[in-house]
Amino acid sequence: MKIFKQYFIGASLLAALASCGELDNYDAPSKKLTGRIVYNGQAINVEKGQVRLQLWEDGWKTKAPINVAIEPDGSFSALLFNGDYKVVIPQNDGPFMKLTNDVTQSDTIALTLRGSTEMDIEVRPYYIPHSATFSTASSKISVNFSIDKVITDANAKDIEYAALYINKTRFVSKGVKLAGGEATISGGSIADLDDVNLEVNIPNIVPAQQYVYAIVAVKVAGVEDLIYTPVQKIEF
Amino acid sequence: MKKYIFLLVMMLCIATTACKDEEFMNKEPKDILLDDDVFKDEKLVLSVVGGFYNRYPEYQSLTNWWEYTNFDEAFASAFGDYWRHQFQDYGYDWWGMWGRAEYGYLREMNVFLQKIAQAEDLEEPVRKRFEAEVRFLRSALFFEMTKRMGGVPLILEPLTYDFSGDASYLQYPRAKESEMYDFIISEMDAIKTMLPDDPNTKSRATKGLALAVKARAALYAGSIAKYGTTTPQVTLPNGEVGIPADKADAYYQKVLDAVQEMSGYSLYNKKPDLSDNFANIFLDKANNPEVIFVNDYKLKSGKVNGWTLDNTPISLSEEGTTGGRLNPSLNLAQQFELLDNTFAPFEIVDGGGDPIVYDNAEDIFAGRDARLAGTIIFPGSTFKGKEVDIWAGLVMNNGAIVTGDTRGQTKQLEEGGPQVQVVGKDGPIDGLEFTAQTGFYIRKHLDPTVGAGQIGTQSEVWWVRYRYAEVLLNAAEAAFELGQLNVAADYMNQVRARAGLITPLQESDITFDRIVHERRVELAFEGHQLWDMKRWRIAHVVWDGSNTGLPTNLEDATTPSTQVYGLIPYKIHDPGEANHGKFIYKVVKPGRVTNTHRFRLGNYYSYIADNVAGANPKIVRNPNH
Numbered sequence: 001m002k003i004f005k006q007y008f009i010g011a012s013l014l015a016a017l018a019s020c021g022e023l024d025n026y027d028a029p030s031k032k033l034t035g036r037i038v039y040n041g042q043a044i045n046v047e048k049g050q051v052r053l054q055l056w057e058d059g060w061k062t063k064a065p066i067n068v069a070i071e072p073d074g075s076f077s078a079l080l081f082n083g084d085y086k087v088v089i090p091q092n093d094g095p096f097m098k099l100t101n102d103v104t105q106s107d108t109i110a111l112t113l114r115g116s117t118e119m120d121i122e123v124r125p126y127y128i129p130h131s132a133t134f135s136t137a138s139s140k141i142s143v144n145f146s147i148d149k150v151i152t153d154a155n156a157k158d159i160e161y162a163a164l165y166i167n168k169t170r171f172v173s174k175g176v177k178l179a180g181g182e183a184t185i186s187g188g189s190i191a192d193l194d195d196v197n198l199e200v201n202i203p204n205i206v207p208a209q210q211y212v213y214a215i216v217a218v219k220v221a222g223v224e225d226l227i228y229t230p231v232q233k234i235e236f
Numbered sequence: 237m238k239k240y241i242f243l244l245v246m247m248l249c250i251a252t253t254a255c256k257d258e259e260f261m262n263k264e265p266k267d268i269l270l271d272d273d274v275f276k277d278e279k280l281v282l283s284v285v286g287g288f289y290n291r292y293p294e295y296q297s298l299t300n301w302w303e304y305t306n307f308d309e310a311f312a313s314a315f316g317d318y319w320r321h322q323f324q325d326y327g328y329d330w331w332g333m334w335g336r337a338e339y340g341y342l343r344e345m346n347v348f349l350q351k352i353a354q355a356e357d358l359e360e361p362v363r364k365r366f367e368a369e370v371r372f373l374r375s376a377l378f379f380e381m382t383k384r385m386g387g388v389p390l391i392l393e394p395l396t397y398d399f400s401g402d403a404s405y406l407q408y409p410r411a412k413e414s415e416m417y418d419f420i421i422s423e424m425d426a427i428k429t430m431l432p433d434d435p436n437t438k439s440r441a442t443k444g445l446a447l448a449v450k451a452r453a454a455l456y457a458g459s460i461a462k463y464g465t466t467t468p469q470v471t472l473p474n475g476e477v478g479i480p481a482d483k484a485d486a487y488y489q490k491v492l493d494a495v496q497e498m499s500g501y502s503l504y505n506k507k508p509d510l511s512d513n514f515a516n517i518f519l520d521k522a523n524n525p526e527v528i529f530v531n532d533y534k535l536k537s538g539k540v541n542g543w544t545l546d547n548t549p550i551s552l553s554e555e556g557t558t559g560g561r562l563n564p565s566l567n568l569a570q571q572f573e574l575l576d577n578t579f580a581p582f583e584i585v586d587g588g589g590d591p592i593v594y595d596n597a598e599d600i601f602a603g604r605d606a607r608l609a610g611t612i613i614f615p616g617s618t619f620k621g622k623e624v625d626i627w628a629g630l631v632m633n634n635g636a637i638v639t640g641d642t643r644g645q646t647k648q649l650e651e652g653g654p655q656v657q658v659v660g661k662d663g664p665i666d667g668l669e670f671t672a673q674t675g676f677y678i679r680k681h682l683d684p685t686v687g688a689g690q691i692g693t694q695s696e697v698w699w700v701r702y703r704y705a706e707v708l709l710n711a712a713e714a715a716f717e718l719g720q721l722n723v724a725a726d727y728m729n730q731v732r733a734r735a736g737l738i739t740p741l742q743e744s745d746i747t748f749d750r751i752v753h754e755r756r757v758e759l760a761f762e763g764h765q766l767w768d769m770k771r772w773r774i775a776h777v778v779w780d781g782s783n784t785g786l787p788t789n790l791e792d793a794t795t796p797s798t799q800v801y802g803l804i805p806y807k808i809h810d811p812g813e814a815n816h817g818k819f820i821y822k823v824v825k826p827g828r829v830t831n832t833h834r835f836r837l838g839n840y841y842s843y844i845a846d847n848v849a850g851a852n853p854k855i856v857r858n859p860n861h
Contacts, residue, residue, distance in 0.1 A: 050836075062846070062851060063853075064846035064850055091859060174782075175325070177783065179783050180783070182783065222468065223469075224776075224837045
């Protein structure tokens with residue numbers, strides 16, 4: 001019994017000591033960095049999990065980036081500590097060219113974070129698909145849309161293909177779609193960039209539902225990531 | 237008083253022992269062999285070198301069947317491995333190889349090379365052979381790292397930290413990718429004369445092996461130079477990744493030179509049945525003229541492998557409870573040509589859309605490349621003289637399908653009738669592990685010896701790392717790229733004739749697609765596929781994440797193939813009718829295959845871990861990461 005009592009006191013002491021840990025702990029990061037990847041104020045739509053920002057903070061012994069995913073609607077957010085960061089989109093990531101930053105004279109953006117900050121990052125996409133109008137008829141989904149060619153100088157690239165993807169949830173992209181829920185047209189077959197038409201049969205959906213989500217994308221030759229339009233819900 | 241005496245004695249003790257510091261600190265250990273002892277004795281040095289051989293780095297081998305299921309060659313029929321068909325993107329850090337294990341191994345080899353140069357107690361030829369073997373193993377490590385990471389720091393001597401507080405003199409930059417391959421090629425040239433020219437030595441380095449490594453390395457370098465131009469994003473400005481295109485021809489020429497220098501090897505041709513002959517390449521350890529370098533196993537030595545235990549058809553499994561894990565895919569099986577050198581899918585329906593009825597399950601596979609039956613166990617095949625029992629269910633005369641959910645299940649088909657087996661003892665039952673969920677089992681490397689499938693015994697089948705058929709295909713590819721089509725056709729035809737494809741290919745038949753195809757069927761399940769797809773830069777085209785179904789364009793090496801498919805037989809149950817007991821086939825996608833594989837540009841060269849890049853500012857990160 002005596003031994004038990006000693007252990008009990010010891011354990012209580014330990015618990016008491018361990019619980020008053022306020023002295024040696026950091027608060028969780030609480031400063032919110034939010035923003036979007038934009039061109040002329042319009043957000044760039046990309047595929048989920050494929051494009052990211054990297055935040056680098058100088059002054060640490062070893063260097064490792066904080067990876068911040070860019071959401072399908074072009075937005076990003078991260079909870080951080082106050083500090084001086086360098087923001088960069090990794091090389092060859094994203095369906096766009098990066099702009100040269102005036103301050104750093106490179107594609108790196110200096111970010112001085114003092115409290116929650118909102119920061120849009122301006123980029124130049126090769127192409128932008130837009131004005132997609134969807135229609136449904138006899139278990140088919142058709143779309144008519146336009147493609148703007150943004151980069152026309154020496155860096156211009158061709159369209160490899162344009163595509164229509166459908167899925168049963170809001171998550172729809174080249175990677176996530178219904179089996180058979182895909183239609184493409186090669187860049188060479190597009191006669192008029194302002195009048196592109198695609199059509200896909202609605203596959204059998206289990207369990208049955210009377211709507212799908214659809215998206216239009218452009219694949220640029222020599223660029224891995226696709227650029228998308230916003231997702232639209234289509235009822236039929 | 238007693239206390240003081242005790243203290244005095246204690247102090248005396250300390251004082252007397254303290255004088256012998258020198259002696260105490262320099263005592264010879266009784267349980268460790270020191271360098272000086274080891275390098276006096278040939279046998280001890282051999283065991284050190286043996287230890288290096290055991291650490292030979294590789295990705296797919298006999299000890300990890302599951303790694304074959306990550307791509308489109310096979311399905312993993314095991315509960316814990318279904319995820320391999322349910323992810324989409326390969327992680328950027330897959331196949332990464334750059335850490336303490338690799339550089340620790342490298343350091344030990346570099347230390348060894350320093351010591352062996354001064355081991356004067358060994359005879360000169362013995363010493364030279366050991367030196368050459370370790371230099372071969374060091375090159376093999378660099379080769380493996382280069383395949384995965386691109387150029388890495390070429391550290392050729394042991395590095396020692398001087399405890400000065402500044403480690404920057406130990407920070408080496410990455411070598412160019414071309415420098416890595418140049419180093420491997422020059423090392424092989426340097427050591428080939430130091431190694432025995434003995435084709436019967438299989439588990440240690442030989443002259444033939446040095447030439448085979450040279451050929452493979454030069455081929456990889458040549459194809460990265462040539463096909464790297466299709467993916468300009470997968471390069472780094474200083475050449476740590478990517479090789480300039482103008483170097484391609486010189487590399488291809490080196491392949492041909494190396495292959496022409498080889499002698500003493502020939503294709504294995506000992507058995508009259510061509511499929512058995514092909515399977516036997518990997519089983520026959522006695523005077524095998526084809527095999528160049530292996531990782532050998534030996535029963536009762538502690539070094540055995542579980543390939544047969546894991547992959548024996550479940551109905552023939554010696555343990556009864558385990559086996560059948562690796563199911564080759566229909567994607568691979570349909571690649572095997574007809575005997576007239578044409579491609580054709582397996583015929584399951586006739587012109588009118590009705591299923592074709594086969595008398596025997598194996599008839600659908602007849603008239604093809606003998607390597608099909610040598611690589612894959614399909615319905616109707618035998619293993620160890622017993623037939624596998626692969627059929628998915630009974631087709632009744634009204635078209636209904638009756639099947640079961642346990643292996644070999646019996647059911648009463650009509651009231652009062654007899655119990656009838658409704659599904660094969662090997663399945664396939666969708667979602668039931670160890671059954672042939674694609675309709676196929678693996679035959680390559682599978683050991684027919686009694687006991688090989690028992691946990692307590694396992695198998696001593698060797699793992700073939702280099703064999704002559706690959707050397708010939710390397711030469712064929714190099715000759716093709718150099719425009720010497722007749723030479724290429726000649727090399728290809730040697731390999732194909734052994735597989736029963738005796739109509740020779742003509743010069744005009746030799747194309748890039750043909751080369752890709754030949755390697756795919758000859759070298760399946762031998763650890764080549766991923767690296768081949770990478771060096772040709774077609775991995776992101778074939779595994780592109782698209783959902784296009786079973787590939788139908790069989791001649792085309794760049795057809796997307798992102799999911800594994802199966803071909804499963806059903807037995808017709810129609811007593812008294814002509815078709816009773818005969819088979820029809822269906823193409824299926826196993827239910828556990830729920831996602832499409834996507835190989836992104838960032839997968840060509842794996843992610844360099846942050847701790848590696850952070851510790852050495854000279855390390856350039858790989859592209860697209």
